[in-house]
Amino acid sequence: MNMLRSQNLRIVVTVGLLSGAFILYTGAVGMIAAFHEREVVKDVISLGQVLLMLAPFASGFIAANRIGDGGAEQAAILAGGFAVGFITAIPTIVLLLFNSAEYRFLLELTLRVLPFVAATYFAWPMYRDGKDMRFVIGSWLAIAVLIGIVTFSFALIFEIKGDLRSVLVNINRDWVDVVTFDNRRELMTGILTLTIISVAAGLAGSVFRIIPTIPRRALLYGFGVTLLVGAFGETVRLILQENLDRDTMRELFQRDTLRQQPALMLLIISTVVGFLWAKFGQQVRTGFTSMEPSQRRVMNGVGMLIFAGILLMLPWLIGRTLSDVAVTIGIFVLMGLGLNIAIGLAGLLDLGYVTNYAVGAYILAVLTSIGPLGRLDGVFTFWMVIPVALLAAMFAGFIFAVPVLRMRGDYLAIATLGFGEIIGKLAISDWLKPLIGGAQGVQAIPKPIFLGAELKNPEQLYYIVLVASLVTLFVSIRLNNSRTGRQWMAIREDEDVATAMGIDTARAKLLAFTLSAATGGVAGAIFAAKVGTVFPNSFTVFISINVLSLIIVGGIASNPGIVVGAVVLIGMPELLREFSDFRFLMYGALLVMMMINRPQGFIPSKLVTHEVRAAVKAKVAPAD
Amino acid sequence: MGLLEVSDIHTYYGNIHALKGVSFEVDSGEIIALIGSNGAGKTTTLRTISGLMEPREGQVIYDGEDISSARADTLVSKGISMVPEGRGVFAKLTVEENLDMGAYTRRDSGIKDDLKGMYGLFPRLQERRRQLAGTLSGGEQQMLAIARALMSQPRLLLLDEPSMGLAPVLVDGVFDTIQRIAGEGVTILLVEQNAHMALQIADRGYVLQSGEVAISDTAENLQQNETVQKTYLGID
Numbered sequence: 001m002n003m004l005r006s007q008n009l010r011i012v013v014t015v016g017l018l019s020g021a022f023i024l025y026t027g028a029v030g031m032i033a034a035f036h037e038r039e040v041v042k043d044v045i046s047l048g049q050v051l052l053m054l055a056p057f058a059s060g061f062i063a064a065n066r067i068g069d070g071g072a073e074q075a076a077i078l079a080g081g082f083a084v085g086f087i088t089a090i091p092t093i094v095l096l097l098f099n100s101a102e103y104r105f106l107l108e109l110t111l112r113v114l115p116f117v118a119a120t121y122f123a124w125p126m127y128r129d130g131k132d133m134r135f136v137i138g139s140w141l142a143i144a145v146l147i148g149i150v151t152f153s154f155a156l157i158f159e160i161k162g163d164l165r166s167v168l169v170n171i172n173r174d175w176v177d178v179v180t181f182d183n184r185r186e187l188m189t190g191i192l193t194l195t196i197i198s199v200a201a202g203l204a205g206s207v208f209r210i211i212p213t214i215p216r217r218a219l220l221y222g223f224g225v226t227l228l229v230g231a232f233g234e235t236v237r238l239i240l241q242e243n244l245d246r247d248t249m250r251e252l253f254q255r256d257t258l259r260q261q262p263a264l265m266l267l268i269i270s271t272v273v274g275f276l277w278a279k280f281g282q283q284v285r286t287g288f289t290s291m292e293p294s295q296r297r298v299m300n301g302v303g304m305l306i307f308a309g310i311l312l313m314l315p316w317l318i319g320r321t322l323s324d325v326a327v328t329i330g331i332f333v334l335m336g337l338g339l340n341i342a343i344g345l346a347g348l349l350d351l352g353y354v355t356n357y358a359v360g361a362y363i364l365a366v367l368t369s370i371g372p373l374g375r376l377d378g379v380f381t382f383w384m385v386i387p388v389a390l391l392a393a394m395f396a397g398f399i400f401a402v403p404v405l406r407m408r409g410d411y412l413a414i415a416t417l418g419f420g421e422i423i424g425k426l427a428i429s430d431w432l433k434p435l436i437g438g439a440q441g442v443q444a445i446p447k448p449i450f451l452g453a454e455l456k457n458p459e460q461l462y463y464i465v466l467v468a469s470l471v472t473l474f475v476s477i478r479l480n481n482s483r484t485g486r487q488w489m490a491i492r493e494d495e496d497v498a499t500a501m502g503i504d505t506a507r508a509k510l511l512a513f514t515l516s517a518a519t520g521g522v523a524g525a526i527f528a529a530k531v532g533t534v535f536p537n538s539f540t541v542f543i544s545i546n547v548l549s550l551i552i553v554g555g556i557a558s559n560p561g562i563v564v565g566a567v568v569l570i571g572m573p574e575l576l577r578e579f580s581d582f583r584f585l586m587y588g589a590l591l592v593m594m595m596i597n598r599p600q601g602f603i604p605s606k607l608v609t610h611e612v613r614a615a616v617k618a619k620v621a622p623a624d
Numbered sequence: 625m626g627l628l629e630v631s632d633i634h635t636y637y638g639n640i641h642a643l644k645g646v647s648f649e650v651d652s653g654e655i656i657a658l659i660g661s662n663g664a665g666k667t668t669t670l671r672t673i674s675g676l677m678e679p680r681e682g683q684v685i686y687d688g689e690d691i692s693s694a695r696a697d698t699l700v701s702k703g704i705s706m707v708p709e710g711r712g713v714f715a716k717l718t719v720e721e722n723l724d725m726g727a728y729t730r731r732d733s734g735i736k737d738d739l740k741g742m743y744g745l746f747p748r749l750q751e752r753r754r755q756l757a758g759t760l761s762g763g764e765q766q767m768l769a770i771a772r773a774l775m776s777q778p779r780l781l782l783l784d785e786p787s788m789g790l791a792p793v794l795v796d797g798v799f800d801t802i803q804r805i806a807g808e809g810v811t812i813l814l815v816e817q818n819a820h821m822a823l824q825i826a827d828r829g830y831v832l833q834s835g836e837v838a839i840s841d842t843a844e845n846l847q848q849n850e851t852v853q854k855t856y857l858g859i860d
Binding site for chain 2: 486487494496497498505
């Protein structure tokens with residue numbers, strides 16, 4: 001029993017401090033204050049507050065799960081959630097106290113006492129173990145002085161500047177407003193509110209663990225949907241306003257924010273739907289699988305038709321702004337599918353994919369521009385140049401592949417990274433300035449003209465991207481099951497053995513790089529036509545990293561995964577402007593989380609699923 | 625004339641002189657064993673014949689043609705197939721996909737029939753044809769590697785340490801299979817540390833010692849040879 005208790009205590013403290021650190025960190029980088037700008041439900045809750053509650057809630061649930069798995073009673077589980085919520089609030093409260101004028105002496109005291117406490121903490125075991133007294137005192141002094149130098153200089157800064165903002169720029173009034181739930185003037189009330197809310201969220205997390213599965217899923221679904229609709233209020237509003245009249249819209253939304261009544265309705269409806277699905281979903285699924293194969297085919301066909309219909313109608317359903325986002329997503333889907341040939345199929349880690357994108361964009365810009373740099377007077381149209389851009393990108397892919405054919409793994413990655421940089425430098429160079437405009441880039445790129453109509457809106461450009469993506473998708477599905485695809489997979493597995501099978505590995509790798517480059521060129525050309533101008537700044541290493549990340553997050557070597565990855569990684573920052581400042585922070589967090597919890601990606605290819613299952617099985621029950 | 629003639633080949637790893645003039649001959653339909661201790665140059669000899677390494681001096685003549693500097697992938701369609709050391713199956717492809725890879729150089733219509741033939745020879749592989757090759761046991765992987773090599777319809781099969789890492793029971797099975805394959809008319813060049821097993825099924829054998837052929841004789845005589853018995857068969 002005692003063992004159990006101390007173990008639970010450790011879980012609670014670890015999880016609680018982690019989520020406390022999370023809140024402190026997101027506050028210190030300004031995320032909480034930025035997210036507070038976005039209201040989820042009018043006058044009820046903001047996204048920043050959701051973040052403040054989500055952390056103790058999730059960690060309360062995690063801690064409750066671990067304690068519960070250890071076989072503790074309900075009371076212990078609830079106590080765990082309660083404690084986690086409380087501990088989560090502590091770091092923020094300490095920082096609040098340090099930051100306030102009234103209690104700043106606490107900070108100064110801490111900074112002055114800390115060196116001696118720390119020195120004693122480290123020196124005590126030496127004294128206890130009976131080390132030479134001179135040695136113990138010497139160590140104590142050395143540690144105190146070392147840490148003291150740091151803390152005393154901090155203390156000096158605060159006395160001069162007066163508050164923490166001189167070090168942590170985002171620990172400012174906005175932050176205090178959010179974490180105290182608008183009680184900046186009554187700091188103690190604010191701290192109390194924060195504590196109560198945090199504890200309540202932690203407790204709710206542990207309650208969540210105790211209640212039965214069906215209501216749990218229903219609640220999860222209900223709150224999840226409401227939260228998403230609220231957070232993406234702007235997007236939802238843009239979609240709805242295409243299809244609803246103005247008065248209805250005004251009842252649902254105030255500007256971009258969900259009003260209270262519709263939010264409550266949404267919560268109730270989605271919870272009920274979630275409940276019904278949790279209760280009867282399994283039956284529906286078994287009903288579907290037990291249907292006659294012919295019936296099932298019909299159902300699948302109907303599903304595909306509806307999906308195709310939505311894809312075709314999308315610009316009308318979502319309006320201009322979101323169509324623009326859809327085009328950007330589509331451009332990245334194109335690049336993702338292309339890069340996947342090199343990375344997913346042939347196992348060639350190419351970090352210079354931006355090269356192909358830049359080549360495609362500049363080819364289209366120079367050949368079609370009607371500005372000063374376009375010396376061809378618009379003789380060439382978009383449609384004539386697309387194949388040129390494709391071939392040029394393939395040629396670039398081929399040229400850059402030749403020198404790296406013999407490299408493998410990390411070395412290949414570094415070399416290709418270098419090529420990406422070379423292209424960036426070439427684009428901005430004075431040497432090529434007469435041709436592609438150096439830092440000013442190429443302007444006045446005309447929009448594509450189709451059957452006499454200028455495709456100038458994103459709604460129209462969307463169809464170009466759609467067709468290009470579908471063609472690429474078709475080609476990569478075919479490649480996946482072809483002799484060529486097989487030869488790449490063989491090389492990915494073992495180059496020497498692939499050679500022993502009679503595969504000309506050099507040729508196969510060249511082909512992989514070249515084909516993979518093709519869609520990058522098309523994506524670049526579409527991008528140039530969409531934006532109308534081409535600057536060197538658009539072609540940084542971050543393009544390559546974005547494309548690589550969306551492949552990994554979506555699921556390597558999985559075509560549907562790549563589409564989902566593009567929607568999540570490219571679409572989300574576009575839709576939620578608050579996110580875009582923290583885009584790379586979130587990318588990093590997302591990638592780390594994916595690697596730990598779901599290394600196979602959102603929608604893994606069948607092969608990888610096999611593999612992960614086999615690995616898990618091997619871990620659970622070691623083979624003979 | 626022999627199917628394969630290796631005459632006085634010298635192969636280097638950088639500056640290390642690994643093969644110091646190895647010569648031997650393999651006639652059509654024979655099983656030839658190359659035996660020797662670790663580092664004697666057995667695998668290097670196979671890698672040189674199969675084109676993964678190029679000899680600095682000497683010649684490899686296959687079917688009357690000099691293949692000393694031919695690339696490895698071109699030799700497969702000429703009828704030389706290798707089962708690499710450590711099996712080297714494509715772990716993340718299924719068994720059937722592995723077999724398909726073996727027939728990579730072929731474009732005739734007989735591949736399907738050959739696949740059936742392989743499943744006839746190795747019923748275990750048929751049971752597991754949709755399984756990932758990496759999930760097979762060691763013995764099954766060795767069977768798969770051999771079957772895959774046979775899918776290219778070789779005249780000469782190079783086997784590198786087929787018994788490595790296998791339980792003794794499985795080793796017997798593997799050598800039975802090799803004998804059966806030879807019975808179908810495939811010439812076999814076998815590199816083995818397990819000299820005992822190799823000499824039991826071989827027609828002739830060569831003993832390699834620090835990059836040179838030390839002894840060459842029929843398998844029967846080698847089994848009786850005192851030096852071979854002492855050094856490689858563990859008989860005092």
